[in-house]
Amino acid sequence: LPEVKIGLIPxxxxxxxxxxxxxxxxxxxxxxxxxxxxxxxxxxxxxxLDGVAKNDETVVDCAMRWASWASKLPPITLESRRLCxxxxxxxxxxxxxxxxxxxxxxSCPPKRAGGESxxxxxESIRASFEVSSFTEGM
Numbered sequence: 135l136p137e138v139k140i141g142l143i144p145x146x147x148x149x150x151x152x153x154x155x156x157x158x159x160x161x162x163x164x165x166x167x168x169x170x171x172x173x174x175x176x177x178x179x180x181x182x183l184d185g186v187a188k189n190d191e192t193v194v195d196c197a198m199r200w201a202s203w204a205s206k207l208p209p210i211t212l213e214s215r216r217l218c219x220x221x222x223x224x225x226x227x228x229x230x231x232x233x234x235x236x237x238x239x240x241s242c243p244p245k246r247a248g249g250e251s252x253x254x255x256x257e258s259i260r261a262s263f264e265v266s267s268f269t270e271g272m
Contacts, residue, residue, distance in 0.1 A: 149258035158231040218268035
């Protein structure tokens with residue numbers, strides 16, 4: 135999501151996919167605040183990563199290991215991993231998704247001070263859990 139570093143709303147459904155993958159808290163942090171870099175441990179914890187290469191493993195070997203793993207999964211499991219089929223998870227710390235979006239909007243600059251993009255981004259993330267489908271959120 136490099137576009138967030140220059141104040142653009144993510145393309146290709148990033149505001150719908152990332153909340154479904156990692157939750158609203160992490161999505162707001164990445165998309166609104168532009169915090170893209172994280173450790174592999176944090177990426178695993180929040181669901182951004184499925185795994186990491188072992189210390190003695192090349193990237194290609196790691197990709198081959200994961201492809202082999204995925205090829206053995208039944209189709210229903212693969213289909214359930216598609217983000218468009220997932221709902222936005224509840225926050226691990228117990229905060230309501232709506233409240234997180236409300237707090238994020240309060241911290242955005244006003245529209246007249248350049249906050250229009252940030253506010254539109256928060257509203258797009260809010261759509262990920264308020265509307266009935268992934269397609270409608272897009």
